[in-house]
Amino acid sequence: MLILGIETSCDETSAAVVVDGRDIRSNVVQSQIDIHRVYGGVVPEIACRAHIETITPVVEKALADATVKVGEVDAVAVTCAPGLVGALLVGVSFAKSLALATGKPIVGVDHIHGHIYANKLAFPDLAYPCVSLVVSGGHTSLYLSKSEIDHELLGSTTDDAAGEAFDKVAKILDLGFPGGPVIDRLSQGRDPSKVVFKRTVPESLDFSFSGIKTSVLYKVRGQDARRPMTLSAEERADVAAGFQEAVVDVLVQQALKACERTGTSRLALGGGVACNSRLREKMKDRAERKGIESYFPPARFCTDNAAMIAGIAYPLFKAGRVSDLSLDAIPTKTHRA
Numbered sequence: 001m002l003i004l005g006i007e008t009s010c011d012e013t014s015a016a017v018v019v020d021g022r023d024i025r026s027n028v029v030q031s032q033i034d035i036h037r038v039y040g041g042v043v044p045e046i047a048c049r050a051h052i053e054t055i056t057p058v059v060e061k062a063l064a065d066a067t068v069k070v071g072e073v074d075a076v077a078v079t080c081a082p083g084l085v086g087a088l089l090v091g092v093s094f095a096k097s098l099a100l101a102t103g104k105p106i107v108g109v110d111h112i113h114g115h116i117y118a119n120k121l122a123f124p125d126l127a128y129p130c131v132s133l134v135v136s137g138g139h140t141s142l143y144l145s146k147s148e149i150d151h152e153l154l155g156s157t158t159d160d161a162a163g164e165a166f167d168k169v170a171k172i173l174d175l176g177f178p179g180g181p182v183i184d185r186l187s188q189g190r191d192p193s194k195v196v197f198k199r200t201v202p203e204s205l206d207f208s209f210s211g212i213k214t215s216v217l218y219k220v221r222g223q224d225a226r227r228p229m230t231l232s233a234e235e236r237a238d239v240a241a242g243f244q245e246a247v248v249d250v251l252v253q254q255a256l257k258a259c260e261r262t263g264t265s266r267l268a269l270g271g272g273v274a275c276n277s278r279l280r281e282k283m284k285d286r287a288e289r290k291g292i293e294s295y296f297p298p299a300r301f302c303t304d305n306a307a308m309i310a311g312i313a314y315p316l317f318k319a320g321r322v323s324d325l326s327l328d329a330i331p332t333k334t335h336r337a
């Protein structure tokens with residue numbers, strides 16, 4: 001079954017053709033990062049306009065790369081929740097138009113479930129149950145995944161998402177946007193115990209990162225948030241490394257606690273922050289010590305992409321979880337067809 005997937009929930013316009021949820025024939029990702037960089041973050045209105053401009057060429061390229069004509073596609077899949085409403089609407093409207101014009105079914109996909117499915121693209125033999133940790137710019141949540149399409153929420157952030165904290169801390173340190181990759185790079189080879197930040201680890205499986213972020217702000221600017229940043233490049237790198245270590249420690253502790261509480265020995269990560277080299281290293285090591293197998297998809301499947309959307313649409317379709325032309329963009333809630 002040939003599925004065309006479309007992803008426009010945030011600042012990547014992406015389209016992919018995936019066969020039977022496994023075989024990726026094409027995966028085109030057009031990032032808007034350069035457009036948003038000058039603003040220090042994603043500007044929703046600009047994201048929406050950029051999606052409108054790029055969606056047609058991106059979908060055309062995905063079809064051309066896969067040497068598939070639009071009429072040969074068996075179903076159209078699209079991210080419909082959660083995300084920026086204007087951005088989501090571009091993909092949903094485009095997908096509905098394609099479905100209407102071709103008479104093919106449409107499958108609405110939850111973006112977070114797509115991030116989890118990225119593991120199935122990278123590791124087809126991944127078995128269930130499995131604990132899934134999604135760490136992205138907009139979300140930080142733990143799930144008990146009972147199958148590739150059924151995920152029970154165990155806990156999530158009560159304030160900032162992990163990626164959001166990386167981006168905000170990079171802003172405080174004047175390191176540019178997006179913050180995650182810069183902080184990751186700057187921290188490499190540094191001693192993270194030079195600057196130590198207090199870890200917030202709730203008893204539950206929830207997360208909280210705003211305390212660490214505020215501690216960085218005080219560390220850098222004292223009690224006056226308007227004070228200019230005066231740290232040297234070396235000092236900034238030490239703060240970045242200390243911050244990263246604190247976030248990584250919290251993610252590792254909560255993920256392993258989730259495995260312990262659910263009696264699960266498999267842990268799959270997804271989302272942009274799962275690219276983080278220190279997180280990969282420490283999670284793998286700590287999980288191994290507890291006999292837990294950890295899975296990290298390659299970076300191109302961790303950040304936003306349509307292959308994960310076209311991929312998960314196959315088991316959703318087989319389970320009858322198909323949408324229709326009343327499909328709408330839902331910015332906040334999860335989607336279940």
Ligand code: KG4
Nearest residue numbers: 136137138163178180184272273276303304
């Ligand atoms: O999954 P994603 O592409 O988009 C969302 O759905 O949010 O994640 C983007 C987030 C950004 O906050 C970015 O700073 C973070 O992922 N990120 C990283 C790294 N690469 C991307 N965070 C930490 N370390 C990285 N290497």
Ligand code: ZN
Nearest residue numbers: 136271303304
């Ligand atoms: Zn995402």
